[in-house]
Amino acid sequence: MTKAGTATATKRLDSYLPFSTPCFGLEEKEEVVGALESGWITTGPRTKRFEEEFAAMVGCKHAIAVNSCTAALHLALVALNIGRGDVVLTTPFTFCATANVVVHCGAVPVFVDIRPDTYNLSGERLREFVERACEWNGSHLTVRATGGRVRAITAVHYGGQPCDMDEINEIARDYGLTVIEDGAHAVGASYKGGNVGTLGEVSCFSFYANKNLTTAEGGMLTTNDDNVAARVRLMSLHGISRDAWNRYAQDGSWWYDVEAPGYKYNLTDIAAAIGLHQLRKLPGFIARRRAIADKYNAGLAGLPLILPTILPDRLHAWHLYPVQVTSARVTRNQVIEQLKLRNIGSSVHFIPLHLTSYYQRAFGYRPGDFPVAEKTYERILSLPLFPGMTDHDVDRVIEALHDILR
Numbered sequence: 001m002t003k004a005g006t007a008t009a010t011k012r013l014d015s016y017l018p019f020s021t022p023c024f025g026l027e028e029k030e031e032v033v034g035a036l037e038s039g040w041i042t043t044g045p046r047t048k049r050f051e052e053e054f055a056a057m058v059g060c061k062h063a064i065a066v067n068s069c070t071a072a073l074h075l076a077l078v079a080l081n082i083g084r085g086d087v088v089l090t091t092p093f094t095f096c097a098t099a100n101v102v103v104h105c106g107a108v109p110v111f112v113d114i115r116p117d118t119y120n121l122s123g124e125r126l127r128e129f130v131e132r133a134c135e136w137n138g139s140h141l142t143v144r145a146t147g148g149r150v151r152a153i154t155a156v157h158y159g160g161q162p163c164d165m166d167e168i169n170e171i172a173r174d175y176g177l178t179v180i181e182d183g184a185h186a187v188g189a190s191y192k193g194g195n196v197g198t199l200g201e202v203s204c205f206s207f208y209a210n211k212n213l214t215t216a217e218g219g220m221l222t223t224n225d226d227n228v229a230a231r232v233r234l235m236s237l238h239g240i241s242r243d244a245w246n247r248y249a250q251d252g253s254w255w256y257d258v259e260a261p262g263y264k265y266n267l268t269d270i271a272a273a274i275g276l277h278q279l280r281k282l283p284g285f286i287a288r289r290r291a292i293a294d295k296y297n298a299g300l301a302g303l304p305l306i307l308p309t310i311l312p313d314r315l316h317a318w319h320l321y322p323v324q325v326t327s328a329r330v331t332r333n334q335v336i337e338q339l340k341l342r343n344i345g346s347s348v349h350f351i352p353l354h355l356t357s358y359y360q361r362a363f364g365y366r367p368g369d370f371p372v373a374e375k376t377y378e379r380i381l382s383l384p385l386f387p388g389m390t391d392h393d394v395d396r397v398i399e400a401l402h403d404i405l406r
Contacts, residue, residue: 017396019345020210023285023388024274031273043237043266050272051220053279058197060222062229065272066236069184069206069219071265073154074101076180076202076221079231082107082151087143089129090154090182091121092352092365093373098156098182099353108148108363111354113370117309119158119322119380122372123167126153130171141175152178157186157196159349160212160317161310165191165199180204187213188286189317196317197222207271210386212285212319213278215271235262288387289318292394296321296383299398303405304328306379320349324379327405332379338404344397347382 035046047065055063066072082088084106090098092111099109112129115122134150135142141150153172155163165179172179179200183189186196187205197203202225207218223229234241239262267275278285293316297307306324310316325332332348339346352373354365367374383397 014343014396016343017345017384017389017393018386019347019382019384020386021388022209022214022216023281023386025277025281027277027280028274031277032270035269035273038269041270042268044269046269046276047267047272050267050275050279053276054220055222057279057282058195058203058222060195060198060203061224061226062222064221064229064232064236065267065275066219066221066265067267067271068097068217068265069182069204069208070097070101071236071263072204072219072221073097073180073182074104074263075232075235075265076204076228077101077105077107077152078235079202079228080152080178080180085148086151087146087148088152088154088180089126089150089177091156091158091373092354092370093119093158093350093376094156094182094353095184095350096353096356097184098154099359102154103362107151108146109353109359110143110148110150111365111370113372114158114376115164116372116376118161118163118311119376120161120163121153121155121168123164123171126168127171130175134175136175139176141177150175150177152180154180154182155200156182156184157189157317159308159320159322160185160189161308162186162189162191162196162199162314165194169200178202184208184211185319186317187211188282188315190315192313198224201225202228207275207278212289212317213275213282215267215275215278218267218271218275234259236265238262238264285387286317288389289385290316292385292389293318293321295391295394296398299395300401303401305401305405318385320382321385322349322380322382324376325381325405326379330405332381335401335404336381339397339400342396342400342403344400345384348377348380349382350377352377 051063086107088102093114102109113125181200181203183196184206189196203222205220207215239260241257304327
């Protein structure tokens with residue numbers, strides 16, 4: 001066996017390095033046991049504490065815990081009365097939930113291409129779309145081709161790096177639109193000193209298992225608008241006038257009214273018990289993610305890869321470390337397979353929504369509609385990144401990529 005062959009065989013014997021895995025300690029375990037022993041396991045005192053501490057961390061007036069970021073995004077649209085005939089502008093380079101919730105409301109998701117460096121919604125292309133494809137009558141912005149009224153922009157902070165919020169908010173002000181932050185990747189990130197969660201009228205976060213802060217499943221909606229917050233709280237639990245905590249607490253009342261046909265989107269106290277301590281550990285988690293990203297930046301320099309572009313006026317949360325494979329010899333898919341042979345996990349974020357069968361069938365999108373997103377998708381992959389990674393784990397990934405690409 002050659003020297004290179006021996007090295008490859010050795011790498012294959014290493015234990016599997018997952019793309020991501022949650023990091024828990026004794027604090028989360030004890031808090032979950034405390035919730036179980038308290039007799040109150042659904043939405044209750046721990047959820048309330050989690051909301052209060054999250055709002056304080058973000059610097060917003062209201063934080064409402066729900067069972068997913070998808071629920072938060074849906075509730076944001078509901079609270080803003082976005083419905084049939086309305087249009088929401090967003091990126092195609094996102095997870096399907098961003099656009100699916102628009103469809104659930106009877107509205108239409110209209111995509112705008114991304115920046116080639118950050119993979120975020122491009123403020124420049126957004127302005128071009130509004131001026132080229134829309135009609136402004138002084139009070140309403142409509143899409144010329146369909147007549148749909150544009151109501152909102154959903155800005156997805158891809159990978160944990162905030163969008164160009166000054167440009168996006170300026171467009172929103174010019175045309176009377178609402179800005180929704182999809183901060184699924186970006187808890188703990190900031191833009192020009194302002195925290196994600198305060199940069200739009202409504203913001204939504206994910207606490208899924210692989211996120212920077214996890215509750216296994218869960219999410220949070222933040223806002224400074226009292227009316228939006230009240231509507232979200234009402235609609236997050238069946239539209240009843242009193243939530244379960246008030247109804248079944250010692251000083252609660254059995255009586256309630258159904259004010260609207262709401263949803264079952266509340267977060268449990270068991271999930272909040274995890275979230276309380278994950279939130280307190282978040283600065284440390286992000287610091288470790290940043291250290292791993294720095295190590296990747298140094299170790300992967302010189303390879304046929306496009307490394308992440310970091311803009312100087314924002315604090316990156318480093319949920320993802322995406323690279324683009326530019327080798328003329330090895331494709332992105334081959335790199336993924338070669339990493340798998342070396343027991344290293346990776347992933348792709350994301351398949352552009354306009355390339356998926358539903359969005360093509362329902363809205364007529366076709367390949368070629370968003371060339372920047374498509375070119376990025378063809379070459380991008382996300383490397384392992386989570387706080388529990390050791391320096392040896394990071395070195396394994398770097399050495400594997402040197403082996404594969406050289």
